[in-house]
Every structure is written in structure tokens, then in C-alpha cells.
Amino acid sequence: MKAATIVTIKKELQHLPKEDLLQLCLRLGRFKKENKELLTYLLFQAHDEDSYIENIKETLDEYFESMNTDSYFYMKKTIRKILRLIKTYSRYSITKTTEVELLLYFCERLNQLKPNIHRNRTLDNLYQRQIIAIEKKISTFHEDLQYDFKVQLDNL
Structure with a gap:
């Protein structure tokens, strides 16, 4: 953005x-x-919160595409930078679901990375912490929203 x-x-x-x-x-x-x-x-x-989220996702895509995947060290630095951006952008939003949507997208993109992040303990732990954070945030939502987000979370 x-x-x-x-x-x-x-x-x-x-x-x-x-x-x-x-x-x-x-x-x-x-x-x-x-x-x-x-x-x-x-x-x-x-x-227009939806277009805001889409703009952020496009920005995140640019970071994921330009990521140096030669070493887990470089991947880790870029992934942490992306996570900081998500936290910053989600603070601006009035809507509570924005952060969850962005974190779900972040985890989805992490799963698509080559080489696999789950082979590296640090990156896998970072991923698992985000899953736990998403679950905590989802638990505060209305039941209908909880169901929708849990379905997305289960797909990860």
C-alpha cells in the first residue's frame, strides 16, 4: 500500500x-x-474494507515473489518482514476480521513456498505460532464467522 x-x-x-x-x-x-x-x-x-484487504494481499504477493529462497536464513528475514507488515496494516483497520483474513492468507502463502518451510524448525515454529494466534482471534468472533474462518483454517 x-x-x-x-x-x-x-x-x-x-x-x-x-x-x-x-x-x-x-x-x-x-x-x-x-x-x-x-x-x-x-x-x-x-x-471499502474488502479492497483494502485485496491491496494488502497484492503487496504481500510482491514480497513473496521477490523472496530469496536460496537459504532458509533469507527466507526467515523476509517472512518476518511480511508478518510485521500484516500487523501494521491490520492495526489500521477498524474491522476485527481483517487481521485474521490477512494471517490466513499469509499461512496459505507460506505453505506454497519452495523449499518447504516445515523442514526448517524456526520457520515451522513461526507458522505454528500464527495458527495459534488465528485460533485465539477466531474464538472472539460471532459463531457464524467462527465457523467460516475455522473452515479456512482447517484447509491449511
Whole structure:
């Protein structure tokens, strides 16, 4: 996901009512480093969570495609970087299911990697920790959502 320029953000802010600006600024105060990305999400993508998730998945695909698979060491560094991105992007979202969807996609992509990550103890443990985290997050959802996500989790 690319952050919008300050000029574009400024133009969008001029069209918002005062109350909305106040809420945006309060929420913006929680973050320091990723202020522009958060503001971009709030102004341009918060209304369409599905396209936001698809944009993040495309970004993750780019990282997976450019990953150096010659060594597990290089794979591990890139996988951890991807996981940090998922955590960052999911913090922006108001919807609780966004992180679970992204983590499920992440685990799905990990299973497709060649060489197999399950042959390396560190990468396999990282994968297993994500599965456990997904299960914990799913348990807090509504029963219908729990079922849908558990079906996806079982397919992994």
C-alpha cells in the first residue's frame, strides 16, 4: 500500500466536517511512524474494507515473489518482514476480521513456498505460532464467522 501525498490528503481533509476531523486527529495521535499510511486508510480505504484487504494481499504477493529462497536464513528475514507488515496494516483497520483474513492468507502463502518451510524448525515454529494466534482471534468472533474462518483454517 502506498501512502497518498500530503497535498492529496490536505485536499481530502478540506472536504470533511469539523467533528470528523477531530476524530481523525485523535486516532492519528496513537501512531507516530505510520501517520500518513493511517490517514490514507481512514480517508480513502476505510469505507471499502474488502479492497483494502485485496491491496494488502497484492503487496504481500510482491514480497513473496521477490523472496530469496536460496537459504532458509533469507527466507526467515523476509517472512518476518511480511508478518510485521500484516500487523501494521491490520492495526489500521477498524474491522476485527481483517487481521485474521490477512494471517490466513499469509499461512496459505507460506505453505506454497519452495523449499518447504516445515523442514526448517524456526520457520515451522513461526507458522505454528500464527495458527495459534488465528485460533485465539477466531474464538472472539460471532459463531457464524467462527465457523467460516475455522473452515479456512482447517484447509491449511
